[in-house]
Structure formats: structure tokens, C-alpha cells
Amino acid sequence: MLHASVSVDPAFRVGPVRRRTFGSFVEHLGRCVYTGIHDPEAPSADEDGFRRDVIDLTRELGISTVRYPGGNFVSGYRWEDGIGPVADRPRRLDLAWHSTEPNIVGVDEFMKWSAKSGTEPMMAVNLGTRGIQEALDLLEYCNVPGGTHWSDLRRANGAEDPYRIRMWCLGNEMDGPWQVGARTADEYGRLAARTASAMRMVDPGIELVACGSSASMMPTFGEWERTVLGHTHEQVDYISAHAYYFEEDGDLGSFLASSVDMDHFIESVVAAADLVRAQKKEKKRIHLSFDEWNVWYQKRADSKPPTGDDWPVAPVLLEDRYNVADAVVVGSLLISLLRRTDRVHAASLAQLVNVIAPIMTEPGGRAWRQTTFHPFAQASNLAHGDVLRLAIDAPEYETARFGGVPVIDAVATRDPESGEVVIFAVNRSTTDEVALDVDLRAVPGLRVLGATSLSNPDHTWSATADDDASVAPVANTTASVADGRASALLPPVSWNVIRLGR
Incomplete structure (x- = not known):
């Protein structure tokens, strides 16, 4: 058995827990929209097909929040x-995913779904094949109360009532050669700055996200952020x-240490932003909007879009x-995002x-939860108040990608x-249980309100x-508090939550 310790102290406050950390993303890609959020044939479908x-x-x-489209x-x-009558909407080729977009779901439908799901919309504008005027038109349609062409069309x-969307993304991954309308950092930076300035003339209260580099391994990374923010620093948030x-x-060991890369990524973008x-x-x-993150097996066959004359509607993808x-x-990865709540x-x-x-x-048919559902749901529902940085003392293991x-x-x-106090912890060891000791002397009088672990002998x-329930988080009965210290045994390859209170 391995041994590790952490110290909890309210003085080590990083910043507030931000609800927007627990956002998601709905793209017109594969079955995310059609048969995902919208499926009139499903037994659970409501009057709008959701x-x-x-x-x-x-x-x-x-x-x-939900980023769209x-x-x-x-x-x-x-x-x-x-927008407008569904029967009159055109079918278009989607070049990004070599599919056909039927336009059954659009801005108005998504906003209905957002209201029903209790989520905040985060709208993206097209700066690939389009530009300033189209972004202004969409903003007018969504946020202006009435009396203009686009706002009155929304009412019709x-x-x-206007949607009053607050967060807007100025394009997507514009340095990616796969992106329709990809641009250089200078080209994009100038366009994003002009678009942002014009959009603020319509609605000064919006919050704007400029595109960073599409990945930290891109040759443009770092210099892209510096150049783009050189143009947009005054206009974006x-x-x-x-x-x-x-x-x-x-290489399971390196995979389990993926957050080491995310930590470095966040530090690098923060450094570029602070340099400007x-x-x-x-x-x-x-600040950072880490608005795409996940585990994604990009080399698998179902991550490859159709080709040739095959332009299906809502194909199985990714x-x-x-x-x-x-x-x-x-x-x-959630731990990393929370730990940098000062900048993310x-x-x-x-x-x-x-x-x-x-x-x-x-x-x-049916809907079900994947294994990744559970850590996200627990963090989103249990993280409240302030994020605390923990002093961690733990043995290391060697990885091919990140060293110790x-x-x-x-x-x-x-x-x-x-x-x-809620402690979120992962045990990355593939073989050993870890005895975790938690120093609570700075927060006296706590007891265990609940503790769970997500693990399985077969990872x-x-x-x-x-x-979808066999590996839902289960009670960790080893968790206890005595003499100002909490302790628990964390299984190998596990996600763990310990709730402490009075």
C-alpha cells in the first residue's frame, strides 16, 4: 500500500467555484443534435421533439453553459x-464533417432547448466563410428587443422577448488547416477585433471569446495567442x-497523468495573455475559456468522417x-480546471x-450514462464556495510522457x-491502493458526511x-475523521470524493 497526505487550509484560497466551469458543447456533428437532443421519434420526446x-x-x-453550434x-x-418555418429551410452540405445539415434545429429551437434544460447558451459566430455583418445580424436577431429587421423577424x-445571450465565441480554431476559412494569426486577430468592436456597439454587455490556437501541439501555439491578443486585448474577455x-x-500510466499536460497548457496560455x-x-x-476538452480517441475508425458522394444526415461519428x-x-482534468479557477x-x-x-x-430508444458522466456530475453538484489549493505529498511513478x-x-x-469541505482526488496508480491522510487542523470540527469511489478491478x-450502473460511484466506507485528520483508502485507477462538514 502507498501513503499520501494533503493539507486543507482556507487561507490557500485560489478563487470562487465558477458555475461556468461545468459547461458543455452541442455541435451539429454526428448524432449530437439529431437523435441526441432532438428526436421526435423517441418515446420521451416532448411537443418540440426534444x-x-x-x-x-x-x-x-x-x-x-452550452456552446453552440x-x-x-x-x-x-x-x-x-x-430560422422560420422548418418546411422552408434549405438542406446544406456541411464541409466540416462531410454531412448534410437539414436545418431542422436552429437558433430558435436551440434556445427553447436551453430554457428547458436550464442551461446558459454560449453562441459562436462564423468567422470562417463569413464575417462582421453576419455576426451583427445574428446578435441583432438574438439580443435586440424589437423594431429592427432581424429582431422583428425573431418575434415573427x-x-x-430577446434571448439576451451573454457569451459569444468569435469563430472556432481558426489556425487549424482543417477549418473552413482558416486564417493566419494576423488575419484572424484583425477580423476578430473589428467584429468584437462592432458587436459591442449593438450590445455593450456581451462577453467575447477570441480563438486561441486549436491545440498546444500546433506549430502556431503561443505565438498565435500573443498575436491575436495583440489585436483583440481591448475588445475581448x-x-x-x-x-x-x-x-x-x-501507455495507461501516461494517460492517467494527462492533467499534467493540461496544467502546462493553462500556464502557457496565461503566460501569453499576461505578456500582452x-x-x-x-x-x-x-481569462481562459477552456471551451473544448475531453477524452477523444481520434484515431478510431468512427472518428473519420464520410467521404466521396456520401453526405449523410447525422451519421454515427466520434x-x-x-x-x-x-x-x-x-x-x-476537472481537478486541473478547478485548481486554476483564478484564470479559467x-x-x-x-x-x-x-x-x-x-x-x-x-x-x-433509450438514453444512458457513460462512465465519464459520474465525475463531472459529482464535481458540478458538490463543488461550492471557494477552491482551495492543497499541499500534496505523494509518491511518484514514472511515465513515458511526463517523467515522474x-x-x-x-x-x-x-x-x-x-x-x-469537499475533496476531489484521483489515484493514478494502476496497481496500488493509496492510504490518504488529510490534515484538517485548519478547519476543525468536521466529520465525514459521505465518501465515494469510482473504480473497478477491470479499468x-x-x-x-x-x-450503466455497475461502475457508478459507490460508498467508500474507509473514510473517517479523528484528531483533526481524515483518512481514506483510495483504490487503484480511481476517482474519489470525500465530503466533510459539521
């Missing part, structure tokens, strides 16, 4: 195609970050089936349904009103529609 079971699971998951899809999207389409992780060549701030002698800080190890990694002010798990998602559906990595990673939150176990 799946009630998916709405219920979205609420259970604790989703705060992309993603790669947005760089070729004509938003006007998705059944939405009397956030810079985006995107990262995906997967187990490669059976210093150069411009600005007081304003640019439908990864997640196992226990994947769930532990998702938990560890929003995040979006990509995506919500069917496409690399915690929720899966059968067309016209602590077997334990953890973060804590504390609700100042109730005094409740490759995956959920199905027939069984």
Missing part, C-alpha cells in the same frame, strides 16, 4: 438557414483553449465508448450527447456559509444501455 430523458440527464449532470461546423454555417418566428486526451499504445497585458500596460486581465480509466482522467473562468466538456459524450442515446508524476492529484472546495469496463 428528448425529455436527455434534458433530465443534462440537469442531473449539472451543466451550466460549433465547433468546426460553425465555420461554414449560415445561421439564417435555421415566435420569440417575443477570454481566449479559448482546446485539448483532447486518449490512451495511446497501451504587460506590453500594452493594461490593467485588464484576459461515438467513443468510455471506460473506467477514461472517467478517472476526466475527473483529473469557463469551460466546455465536448460534447454533451453521443459525440465523445457522457450521455448516449439510441435513435428512437505523483500518484495522487486532488483539489478541495469549501463553502464559507455551511463550512462544508476497461464500459457502460451500455443495458448496464
Whole structure:
């Protein structure tokens, strides 16, 4: 057995728990929209064709914001195609995913779904094939009360009140050669700055996200952020970050340490943003919108779009089936995002349904939870108040990608009103149980309110529609408190939550 210790102290406050950290992403990709959130043939479908079971699971998951409609899809999207009578809407080729977009679901439908699911919309504008005017038109349609062409058209389409969408993404992954309308950092930076300035003329209260580099391994990374923020620092509030992780060549140890890369990624983007701030002698800080992150097995066959003359509607794409190890990694990435709540002010798990998602559906049939559903739901529903940085002392194990990595990673939150402390921890060891010792002397008088672990002797176990409960988090009965210290045994390859209160 291995031994590790952490110290909890309210003085080590990083910042508040931000609800927008627990956002998600709905893109017109694969079955995310059609047979995902919208499926009139499903037994659970409501009067608008939305799946009630998916709405219920979205609420259970604790989703705060939902980024829409992309993603790669947005760089070729004509938003006007998705408004007005459905029978009159055109079918279009989607170049991003080599599919046909029927435009059955558009802005108004998504906003109905957002209201039903209790989520905040985060809208993206097309800066790939389009530009300033189209972004202004969409903003007018969504946020202006009435008396203009686009706002009155929204009212005629059944939405009397403006949507008042606050968060807007200025394009998507514009340095990616796969992106329709990809641009250089200078080209994009100038366009994003002009678009942002014009949009603020319509609605000064909106919050704007500039595109960061599409991945930290891109040759443009770092210099892209510096150049783009050089143009947009005065106009935007956030810079985006995107990262995906997967187990490669059976290297489970490195995979379980994926958050080491995320930590470095966050530090690098923060450094680039702060460099521009210093150069411009600005007081304003640019924060991160980590609006795409997840485990994604990009080399699998079902991640390859159709080709040739095959342009299907809602094909099966990116439908990864997640196992226990994947769930532990998702938990560890959440720990990283929480730990940098001082600079990560929003995040979006990509995506919500069917496409690399915690929720899966059968067309016209059942919905179920993947293994990755559970760490996200627990963190979203239990993290309140302040994020505390923990002093961690743990043995290391060697990885091929990152060298020596602590077997334990953890973060804590504390609700100042109730005094409740919640510890979120992962055990990365593939072989050993870890005896965790928690120093609580700075927060006296606590007892265990509950403790759970998600693990399995077979870390490759995956959920199905027939069984999505066998590896749900179960009570960890080893957790206890005595003499100002808590203790618990954490199984190998596990996600763990310990709730402490009075």
C-alpha cells in the first residue's frame, strides 16, 4: 500500500467555484443534435421533439453553459438557414464533417432547448466563410428587443422577448488547416477585433471569446495567442483553449497523468495573455475559456468522417465508448480546471450527447450514462464556495510522457456559509491502493458526511444501455475523521470524493 497526505487550509484560497466551469458543447456533428437532443421519434420526446430523458440527464449532470453550434461546423454555417418555418429551410452540405445539415434545429429551437434544460447558451459566430455583418445580424436577431429587421423577424418566428445571450465565441480554431476559412494569426486577430468592436456597439454587455490556437501541439501555439491578443486585448474577455486526451499504445500510466499536460497548457496560455497585458500596460486581465476538452480517441475508425458522394444526415461519428480509466482522467482534468479557477473562468466538456459524450442515446430508444458522466456530475453538484489549493505529498511513478508524476492529484472546495469541505482526488496508480491522510487542523470540527469511489478491478469496463450502473460511484466506507485528520483508502485507477462538514 502507498501513503499520501494533503493539507486543507482556507487561507490557500485560489478563487470562487465558477458555475461556468461545468459547461458543455452541442455541435451539429454526428448524432449530437439529431437523435441526441432532438428526436421526435423517441418515446420521451416532448411537443418540440426534444428528448425529455436527455434534458433530465443534462440537469442531473449539472451543466451550466452550452456552446453552440460549433465547433468546426460553425465555420461554414449560415445561421439564417435555421430560422422560420422548418418546411422552408434549405438542406446544406456541411464541409466540416462531410454531412448534410437539414436545418431542422436552429437558433430558435436551440434556445427553447436551453430554457428547458436550464442551461446558459454560449453562441459562436462564423468567422470562417463569413464575417462582421453576419455576426451583427445574428446578435441583432438574438439580443435586440424589437423594431429592427432581424429582431422583428425573431418575434415573427415566435420569440417575443430577446434571448439576451451573454457569451459569444468569435469563430472556432481558426489556425487549424482543417477549418473552413482558416486564417493566419494576423488575419484572424484583425477580423476578430473589428467584429468584437462592432458587436459591442449593438450590445455593450456581451462577453467575447477570441480563438486561441486549436491545440498546444500546433506549430502556431503561443505565438498565435500573443498575436491575436495583440489585436483583440481591448475588445475581448477570454481566449479559448482546446485539448483532447486518449490512451495511446497501451501507455495507461501516461494517460492517467494527462492533467499534467493540461496544467502546462493553462500556464502557457496565461503566460501569453499576461505578456500582452504587460506590453500594452493594461490593467485588464484576459481569462481562459477552456471551451473544448475531453477524452477523444481520434484515431478510431468512427472518428473519420464520410467521404466521396456520401453526405449523410447525422451519421454515427466520434461515438467513443468510455471506460473506467477514461472517467478517472476526466475527473483529473476537472481537478486541473478547478485548481486554476483564478484564470479559467469557463469551460466546455465536448460534447454533451453521443459525440465523445457522457450521455448516449439510441435513435428512437433509450438514453444512458457513460462512465465519464459520474465525475463531472459529482464535481458540478458538490463543488461550492471557494477552491482551495492543497499541499500534496505523494509518491511518484514514472511515465513515458511526463517523467515522474505523483500518484495522487486532488483539489478541495469549501463553502464559507455551511463550512462544508469537499475533496476531489484521483489515484493514478494502476496497481496500488493509496492510504490518504488529510490534515484538517485548519478547519476543525468536521466529520465525514459521505465518501465515494469510482473504480473497478477491470479499468476497461464500459457502460451500455443495458448496464450503466455497475461502475457508478459507490460508498467508500474507509473514510473517517479523528484528531483533526481524515483518512481514506483510495483504490487503484480511481476517482474519489470525500465530503466533510459539521
